Amino acid sequence: MKVWFNQSFSLRNVVARIVRERPEVRLAVSAIDADSPARDVAPEFWQEPGIAAGDYPDWVLATAIEKRVEALVPQRGRAALARMGDRFLDVGIALHVAGDADTLEMLEDKAAFTASLAGDPLLCPTIPVDSAGMFETAVESLAANGVTACVKPAIGIYGAGYWTLNAKGSFDHLADPDARRITPEAYGTVLRQAEAAGKQVSLLVMEHLPGLEASVDIVADQAKVMLAAVRTKLDANRQRIQTRHELIAHAGGLVARFGLHGAVNVQYKQDRHGGWRILEINTRAAGGASYCDEVGVPFSTTWIDVVTGTAQRFDAEIDAEIVAVVRAERRH
Numbered sequence: 001m002k003v004w005f006n007q008s009f010s011l012r013n014v015v016a017r018i019v020r021e022r023p024e025v026r027l028a029v030s031a032i033d034a035d036s037p038a039r040d041v042a043p044e045f046w047q048e049p050g051i052a053a054g055d056y057p058d059w060v061l062a063t064a065i066e067k068r069v070e071a072l073v074p075q076r077g078r079a080a081l082a083r084m085g086d087r088f089l090d091v092g093i094a095l096h097v098a099g100d101a102d103t104l105e106m107l108e109d110k111a112a113f114t115a116s117l118a119g120d121p122l123l124c125p126t127i128p129v130d131s132a133g134m135f136e137t138a139v140e141s142l143a144a145n146g147v148t149a150c151v152k153p154a155i156g157i158y159g160a161g162y163w164t165l166n167a168k169g170s171f172d173h174l175a176d177p178d179a180r181r182i183t184p185e186a187y188g189t190v191l192r193q194a195e196a197a198g199k200q201v202s203l204l205v206m207e208h209l210p211g212l213e214a215s216v217d218i219v220a221d222q223a224k225v226m227l228a229a230v231r232t233k234l235d236a237n238r239q240r241i242q243t244r245h246e247l248i249a250h251a252g253g254l255v256a257r258f259g260l261h262g263a264v265n266v267q268y269k270q271d272r273h274g275g276w277r278i279l280e281i282n283t284r285a286a287g288g289a290s291y292c293d294e295v296g297v298p299f300s301t302t303w304i305d306v307v308t309g310t311a312q313r314f315d316a317e318i319d320a321e322i323v324a325v326v327r328a329e330r331r332h
Helices: 012-021 056-066 078-083 085-090 101-108 110-116 132-144 184-196 246-258 290-294 299-308
Strands: 002-006 026-031 044-047 071-074 126-129 149-153 203-207 213-221 224-233 238-242 262-270 276-282 319-323
Touching: 002 299, 012 026, 012 290, 012 299, 056 071, 056 078, 056 085, 071 078, 071 299, 078 085, 078 101, 101 110, 101 276, 110 126, 110 203, 110 276, 126 132, 132 149, 132 184, 132 203, 213 246, 213 299, 224 246, 224 290, 224 299, 238 290, 246 262, 246 276, 262 299, 290 299
Parallel strands: 002 026, 002 071, 026 044
Antiparallel strands: 126 203, 149 203, 213 224, 213 262, 224 238, 238 319, 262 276
């Protein structure tokens, strides 16, 4: 079977593992960057042209037909491709996306996702805001309960736009911008300036979670969990990977509830009392998912086995630590 991963981003190690352990799968990878790290390990690689988002799904379909692809596992444009799933089916190409288009779009919108989890005990106190006045009211509401607040865009990835609202002075965020700390007053001032300029904002004000961060890497086959492992980030370099963890039941319940498929990642963080709170569901593999493979949890091969229809459920007990060193090579 020929399988295409488009826009693989940080999947170099996953691709390398699949090529090594499933050589019968004809794997193709594409990326906008001609020097993508995946190029060094993919049996077939091509560079994607710069295409407007609206034209991208049709280009993907035409390219899949041209390249004689039998299964597409999209990493970019997932919702738009899901909306034209019937067109892929009509030409005999299996489309492996995590859910239907509406579900994918809802999970991308953190405000909508938060609303969908109303009443969930692991939901972090979160207040959607779209104005400076609403922002200030939300921060005051959390502060009244003794909670430090943070703010992030309702739609975004890789932590872009996140700020903790606990700087001691207005200069703190300039002195150390990497700390992502700012005063509520300074942030509110910027919001008012944005409003005056006619800019629309969609933000979430939520409780700042100071504890450990955990990612639940899951491979599902039509909402059935085939593999799940929790990666707890112990520090900047070390992660603990466990296949027996309290978060797996909660994350698996979300997979069933939203009917998710393929590689997904559910992120959690501990609050100031040590309780776990859910942050988001990513409908793609996390960049660190390949660390599971390193300690005996076969994430990559289970994922490709779901695509090829040969997956077996993995249920072994693993508890290991790993030094999370990025393994990536580039062409020069």
